[in-house]
Amino acid sequence: MTNQRKASILALSAVFMLSACGSNTAGSPEKAASSGGKIVIKYWTANGGKIEEAKQNLVKKFNESQNRIEVQQANQGNYDDLHAKVQAAFAAGNAPAVSDLEIASTGVFARSGMLVDLTQLAARDEKEIDIKDFNPGLMGNAYVDGKLYGLPFMRSTPILYKNVTMLKDAGLDPAGPKSWSEFEQYARVLKSKGKVPMTLNVDIWYYEALVAQSGGKMLSEDGKKAMFNSPEGVAPVEYWKKMAGEGLLKFVVGNTAGADAGKDWDNQISAFKFGSTAGVSAAIEVAKGNGFEVQTDFMPANKAFGVPTGGCQLVITSKVNEKEKEAAWEFIKFMTSKENTIYQHKYVGYLPNRLSALQSDELQNYYKENPQYKVASDQLKYAVPRPMATGYPEATKFITDAITKAILEPNVKPQDAMNEAAEKANKLLK
Incomplete structure (x- = not known):
């Protein structure tokens, strides 16, 4: 995060x-x-x-x-x-x-x-x-x-930042993408033009968004049981793993991962980025300074739109x-x-x-x-809303570690990784 x-x-x-x-x-x-x-x-x-x-x-x-x-x-x-x-x-x-x-x-x-x-x-x-x-x-x-x-x-809330100039140069409609499937289509076109579609860090906030978009929940209603290893919680990890494996997403890890993802977008290496609403003013300044046009949009939907605050x-x-x-x-x-x-x-x-x-x-x-x-x-x-169970802030580390492992290690199945994280989280939540 x-x-x-x-x-x-x-x-x-x-x-x-x-x-x-x-x-x-x-x-x-x-x-x-x-x-x-x-x-x-x-x-x-x-x-x-x-x-x-x-x-x-x-x-x-x-x-x-x-x-x-x-x-x-x-x-x-x-x-x-x-x-x-x-x-x-x-x-x-x-x-x-x-x-x-x-x-x-x-x-x-x-x-x-x-x-x-x-x-x-x-x-x-x-x-x-x-x-x-x-x-x-x-x-x-x-x-x-x-x-x-x-x-x-x-x-x-997290939103989608778009380099409109890069999209137009690639022949893409800057009004999109509106869905996961459309995002994948845009990414394939950008990759074919030699561009990085998106640089992404494994962020619990973004993951929570994709779970909501898939119709899932992070925790049970009483906050005592992990729900992120459900099919709706695993779907985002499978999607990211597939996209990363095909070179349609560039994942960055480490203590500076968030900053690194932002720098790629700032320097027009990547066309899209997820980011906080808090970055709108700074993004507009960066775009002006680097000579490109910026637009913001909803995060692309899966079954529906969805974001955490x-x-x-x-x-x-x-x-x-x-x-x-x-x-x-x-x-x-x-x-x-x-x-x-x-x-x-x-x-x-x-x-x-x-x-x-x-x-x-x-x-x-x-x-x-x-x-x-x-x-x-x-x-x-x-x-x-974001989960507020007492053990959740600490449990998020298990979740992000599991997502990172599933994406970066070819032989790790997303379902297995999220099951392991859920088992650890449940001990905290109870």
């Missing part, structure tokens, strides 16, 4: 085991700190580049908008890094008041008692916050066991006093407002979380000039 969507793979017990590790050097205790009479709260973030710039700009805007609260922001690396540091800081008693939290880890953090239940705060401020204004397709991972633990912030929500850690909690809640409401939803969507490409933002004249006019930004919102009608 790419850094922008990685879930922490620490076991739940690590939250408590890390209490002996001492204070985390990235932050300081949240004990009603004050600066000139202000309530000071810490906000820890993940990811860099334009994503981090957007957060910094919004924090600056919030601090300048009032004189009661000061938010101090600190970037902690990717989601894995951030989650591990928050867990360690929580165990040591100095967690940030507010944190980004990758959506698949919401269940782990909430059920371990690390997060404030926001249900009553949202109900109290119903007229101001209006939960119904948040896009329903993004709320599946906001609730754990019927309680609200986070508000959608920088949210995403991704990105993060804003959460409040539970070891805060009442003043800090109220200050953190004010900050979260500000960050997820209609106005700031529009801002971060245009600045980065993340989904507009609020329906009022999506339907605003500002964005509708913006989409006429920049249609690449609208695709992810349209694709949301086919979106499914």
